[in-house]
Amino acid sequence: MLFKDIRDYQILYLSLFLVLGISTRDWTLRPSMILVAIATSLLVQSLLTLIFNRWSSTSDKENKQYKEYKTNIRSPLITSLGISLLLRADYPTTMFFAAATAIASKFIFKLENKHFFNPANFGIISALVLTPDAWVSPGQWGEDWWYGLLFIGAGGMILHRIGRWDTTAAFLGFYAVLEAIRNFWLGWTWDVYLHRLMSGSLLLFALFMVTDPRSIPNSRTGRLTWAACIALITFILRNNFYLPTAVFWALFALAPFTVLFDQLWKASRFSWTASSEQ
Numbered sequence: 001m002l003f004k005d006i007r008d009y010q011i012l013y014l015s016l017f018l019v020l021g022i023s024t025r026d027w028t029l030r031p032s033m034i035l036v037a038i039a040t041s042l043l044v045q046s047l048l049t050l051i052f053n054r055w056s057s058t059s060d061k062e063n064k065q066y067k068e069y070k071t072n073i074r075s076p077l078i079t080s081l082g083i084s085l086l087l088r089a090d091y092p093t094t095m096f097f098a099a100a101t102a103i104a105s106k107f108i109f110k111l112e113n114k115h116f117f118n119p120a121n122f123g124i125i126s127a128l129v130l131t132p133d134a135w136v137s138p139g140q141w142g143e144d145w146w147y148g149l150l151f152i153g154a155g156g157m158i159l160h161r162i163g164r165w166d167t168t169a170a171f172l173g174f175y176a177v178l179e180a181i182r183n184f185w186l187g188w189t190w191d192v193y194l195h196r197l198m199s200g201s202l203l204l205f206a207l208f209m210v211t212d213p214r215s216i217p218n219s220r221t222g223r224l225t226w227a228a229c230i231a232l233i234t235f236i237l238r239n240n241f242y243l244p245t246a247v248f249w250a251l252f253a254l255a256p257f258t259v260l261f262d263q264l265w266k267a268s269r270f271s272w273t274a275s276s277e278q
Helices: 006-024 033-060 074-086 092-108 119-130 145-163 165-187 188-198 200-209 220-240 246-254 257-264
Strands: 087-089 134-136
Touching: 006 033, 006 074, 006 200, 033 074, 033 092, 074 087, 074 119, 074 188, 074 200, 087 092, 119 134, 119 246, 134 246, 145 220, 165 188, 165 220, 200 246, 220 246, 220 257
Parallel strands: none
Antiparallel strands: 087 134
C-alpha cells in the first residue's frame, strides 16, 4: 500500500524538489532528461533482476543459498530522481549512461549481498569521468534560507523514520566545524561562513545521499566515523583543490570503506523489508 514504505515518502519529496527546482530556478534540465533517467533505471533494474535471479538459481540453489530478488521499483525511482536533481547533460545518451551504471553498481559492487556504492553517486561520477558533456552545478539551488528549511524539514522526517539522522548530523557537524576554523583563521566575516554552508545541494547530499541505509556502515560507530571522514575529504578537496563537486568525489572514494567498517564494528544490516531487494 502507498506510504506503507518510507521510500514512498522519499519518492514524493524528491519529485516535489524536482518540480520546485524547475519552476523556481533557471535550470537547464529538460523534462525529457528526467524521463530518460526514470525509464532507464526501471528497465535496467528489471533486466538485471531477471538475469541475477536466473544466475543465482543455477549456481546456488543446489547449495540451499538461493535468494530470489524481488521486483523493486522504489529503489530505481529514488536513484533516477536523485540523478535528475543533481546531474546535468547535453545529450540523453549521457543521462542513459548515468542511470544505467547507477543501477548496475548495486548488482556488481557488493559483498555479502550488500552494495557499498550509493547508486546515484556512482552514476554521477561515472558520467563525469566517462562522458564529455556531463556536469554538476552545486550552486543550482542557491543559498535561499527557505530552501534549507524545506530540505531539513522533509529530510529530517525521513531520517527519523529510517533512524539514520546520526550520519547527517556527523557529516554536517564535522564539516561545519572545519569550515568555522578555516573562516576564523582567514579572518573572514561570518556571512561568508554561512554562505558556504547554506547550499541546497549540500543539504540534499547530506539528507538524501550520504544517509542511504543500504550502502552505509551498519553500526552507529561506523556511520559516525565514516561520515566524519567524508566531511574531512570534502573539506580538503573543496578548499585545497578547489573542486566544486567535492562531496560527490569524497563519497565515491570512501564508499568501499563501508566494507571495512562493517567488519570492525559489527551490527545488524538495515533492511526495508524482510524480502531480498536490490
